[in-house]
Amino acid sequence: MKKKYIIILIVLIASGLLYIKYFSGKTGNKNDFNPGFSEVGKLEYDVKEMDFESSISLKGTTKIKNEQSLRFNTAGRVLQVNYKVGDEVKKDQILAVIDSSEVNAEIEKAKLDVEKAKDELNEFIEKINTTELKQKDLDIELAKVNLTQKEYDINYLKKKQVKELEDANNSLEIARSSLEEKISNFGLDFDEEKRKLAKEKRDFEEFKNNFDNKVKQKVNEYYSNLETNYLSLETKIKDIKNDLEDASIILGINKDNKKFEYRDFFSAKNSSNIGKAKTYLYESNNFYDKMKKSFEDIKDKKDEKNIIKTLELEKKYYESYYKACLFISKGFDDSIESVGFSKSDIDSASSNYSGQASSASSLLTSLTSTIDQLKNLNSIEKIKEDLKDELKQKEINLKKSELSMKRKFQSKDKIDGISNEQREIEIAKNKFYMQELDFEKLKKTQKEDLIQEEISLKRAEISYNDLLKDKEKLINLSENNSYKNFKNSIKQAEVSLKDSIKKLENYVLKAPFNGKITKLDISVGDRLNADTQKFISISDPNSIEINVSINQTDITKVKKGMFTEITMNSYPNKVFSGSVLEINTTPKEENGITKFDAKILLEKPKDVEIYSGLKAEVKIIAYKIKNAIVVPFTAVETGENGEKYVTIIKDGKEEKREIELGFTDGINYEVKSGVEVGEKVLEIDYSKAVNPKVDNGGIDNFGGIDDGAQIDVMY
Template sequence: MKKIRKKYVFIFAILLLILIGAYFTYKNYDSWFGKGGNLDGDSPQFGTLETIVEKKSFNDEVELTGNTKIKNEQKIKFNTSGRITEVRFNVGDTVKKGDLIVSIEASKAESEINKAATELDKSRRNLAKIVEDLRDSKLKTAVLDLETAKMSILQKEKDLVYLKEKQKNDLKSKENEMQTAKNTYVIEEAKLKKDLAVSRFNKKNDGNSLVEKNISYEKQKRDYEDFKNNFQSKLDKKLNEYQLKLENSYYDLEKDVRDFEKVLNDMGEVIGAKKGSFSYVEYFSAKNSSNIGKIKDYYYKAGGEFEKISSAFKKVSGKNDNKNIVKTLEEGRDFYDNAYLALTYLQQGFDDSAETNGFIPSEHASRFSSALSRASSMRSTISSTIDELKNFDSPEKIKKDLEDELEKQRIALENAEIEIKKFIDEKDYGSNTFDASQKNILISLEDLKINLNQKLLDYEKYKKNVEDEYRQAEIALEKEKIALKANEEEFQKLKNLSKNDEYLSAEEAVKQAELNLENARKGLENYIIQAPFDGVITKMDYRVGDRITENSEQYVSIVDPKLIEILVNINQTDIVKVKKGMETDIILDTYPDKTLKGTISEIDTTPSIDENTGISKFASRILIGEYGDLNLYTGMRALIKVKISTLPESIVVPFSAVNSDEDGRKYVTVVSSGKKEKRYVEVGEPIGGYYQIISGLEEGEKILEIDYDASQIKEEDEKFGEFGGFGG
């Protein structure tokens, strides 16, 4: 009996709790779920997360790591042959910009300078003699110039009268053309309006519209049924196309990896980058040695890219491995570009080669022609091939695309059926809507009006040009009169030698002799090496008495140890924050207790992709500022801190607490004594997930951080709920 009583007591307690919960829910329903009690997306919900307004300060920065590199390093060599006569500096010596470092025998160049100086002296003496001889003829020359100027003024006055008459006639002709255009517009406008009226009349009285719609519907239906019945054959065709494209790409890559390895080896032998059986290196591109530098540049780039494409192809499991085939093609973009450019300059090199016994350039060039053709073809088609293979991602995607196309036709068929039904039900022949042909007529009317307006604008522009042309002619006449006055002054001074051909020829001879002397002196620069900037000698390959040629691989290396930069990589999340010119703090591992200053000097906007993580990184350079007597070298590791933005201690609130009215004004929901208040605030710059509050809030006030129902808050306070603000 006691067990039965306990059971009833327990059931009664459960029912009582349910009733209390139901009453509690009923009283707070609006504040919990929004007015009306809807839980769908159409009704806003009311948030309950509160936060306290406080003051914060922010100092946002990005940390980077990198390695130092001396910025100014330069190798200098002679580009001529001769014997070293003087070496003034050795490795480790400090030089100033312009210091003579090394010189070679320059007797030939000095002889050319002396010869040019003699010719200049001779030319100057000849010019002086001609000037002396011409003094008696100056007056005659000045008189001739005056007569010429007067005749020119007379002619320009006649030209001005003629221009005015011509412009008057041309303007009249343009006015006639404009009137014709207006008449044509009136006629064409009337014709188009008539066509529009006829079209609307025909639409109103068209008895064949329903028949035409039915015919169109039946055709759509047949096309849909045909697509549906032949779905599998269409799918098979698409799959076959995809498979053939994939297999061809696989076999082409397989052949290229095999063939281009030999092509690169053969090319390396020709340009001397590799040892081999090609024994005519010294004759190759002998007529234009600049080809070799270009070939080597693109050859080494192609070699590096070839390693990538070879490595990627090794991961291809077979002719059906779409993912790795596409990846190999993507790796090959730069390879085919560089291979094409290297082979193009190689062909040019053979064209510029010296033909000797046993070496016929054209025969050797033919060995590379097929590789050049292949590289050219691939660089122009590789992007489209990649796109096609990506679009044919898998048999399932091909099937899904066809199913989507079939579904579009089904929907179009349903719409056509609905349109016929609507046409039958409404028979709205008298509406004010326009069909396609009528819209075209309206467009033609608008185009006609635009064309007329354009002609009016052109006519006004022509009139303005006529006025400008006449004004320019008047100005030209005034200039001639000014020139006449100047000639009269020259006549009085008797100093006009500039019209005499003999004088001009002698003067030109002096200028040419001066140029020859300057060029001869510049030629002497080929026989010396000077310091291009202040720095330190780090390599000296020349010794007094050495004989060198243009092809000698001997250099003087100079570095400027005061210009040190740091090479860093900035990841894709930080690159949008960092800008060129930003100041940085730098701490070197070698000097952990020293903080140096630096500036971001360069940012490469083309990213590199980490193959392991897939993260984009952007190569950048940071120039170190003054570093005193510290010993800095290439390769030192450094930590760099870039200050992005700062905010002194200010009142801030989280982003989620700030809402916007339709007019753009910002506001927050303030909570005080169980009531909520919609209060407008002025916000500053966002930083670190917060808004700076300029005005409208005080430190310590309580606000709603998440307020889904804020749009329904009235200016009057509303109490949160009858149970102590549970909804707030």
């Protein structure tokens, strides 16, 4: 019961206070209600129009926004002081200058260094144009003549060898015909095994007598093979680099950021081709780098260990590059046509990389054979051992043949006891077989001679192409290392010059903004060092901020740019305008209350002086409505379903009417619909209310009790 009476007492006191508020001191204001009593003795109000405003009042302190104290950070003697205290200055105007003779000398030297570097570059370019290019053209011409001669020599050799083979073959055929004729005339079916035995004897004796020459020949063949592979590697390393660069551009992994023009359409139907191709191309690049490094480690053209190692790395490179080419070819097959990227272009590119894959496959087979051959003959001792085994095998075969002949003729006498005709046949056979051996030797010798000429031609081609590339480097200066070095020297000299000029900034003090000189410690003739605490202070009195703190209950209402009204004790009769400049959303605690710092920009009139530290009162205008229809909040009730209504007097009778509310200032409500100006509304009759919902604080986020708050009145 005690609680019940306390609540009733609170409601009655609140009503009394509101009554006193509206009856005392308010009659002269056009925005105030003039309440009176209705015929039945209830407090009633006229519905009227009034200006409606909601604001937040804050206290703050002024601060000049732009204030700086400037000092020299460099030692020196003060040569100029261009202003005095109170002078107004513009941004970037020079305030003071100290002696900069040393840095000026440094700048002059840096300028000379730049000019010298440019002169050296011009001399280098002139030297290229007048001397080196002419010499290079002469070298190219000589290399071209040499190459042409080598091409002629190899063609002449081929024709000569064809003629030699024809002559040797004709002689062989004549010997064959003579032998066949003698055998036919004699009518003897000569024992084939005797011919075989004679040949085996000759082969064995020849092999035995020429063993050292054969060893030397095999060694020469081995080192010739090594040299051929070395020269081939030298050429391939250059060709492989170009292949890798072309493929990397297509796949978008080029180090120089070169882009394939139709990258977006490449393999658009199946993007997995790109990922697989990249994987194998990265492997290819890795093996190429190792192969290049291994090639550089080769001491000479007989360094079999490093040559074989490089060939094995080349094999691994082609294993990866073969797969990369397959997937690039598939990528083109899965590409989408576009302008400039027609089907014929796509098919041509696909065919190109399919062909490269086939070439890589063929090279893998060839490399495997070459590596195995070099590994099997990797020393003179191994070559000798193989030839000894071959000689031993020939000796065994010869003995087997002799035993076979002895069994057939049963005595040496019968072997030697042959007729003149048989002896002639035997001589003819020996002649034929010797010519047959000579024919095979000729073919082998011709092959070796042709290989040597081809190697010589290849060297001439490499030399000629290298000279062309050297000339291209001379012409294309961007690829010339010496040119790059000269350009870098110019850049370094220019950077040094810029650094020196930059140092001049330390010898001059400039105004950082428009303002007024407020302090001046420096005089002409002063000698300063880096630790001297002498300043020129400047401020902009026209740019004033007011620092305020906003309560957490109001912070959501405040927006950047909102209009403000500002008053100060220093100017009691003036109201200044301003706006919200900045809101710091980081909260802080003050006496247990959460607040947020903000800055208000004051629009300062020209006829007043405002300094930092002045106390100010700021009113932030949250919103303002002209000629709003309003009713006091003590007349507004809330229904069971949350609807808002008032009680009006119409024709002497009370009538409840639902209304639509707008903003509130904590005392009055804006009514958007439901009542008209001139109608009368009654204050809530608390004596008859049972659990009424009173909107005495539903201030729509502008202070007071939250919307829908209830006050239960109990009797």
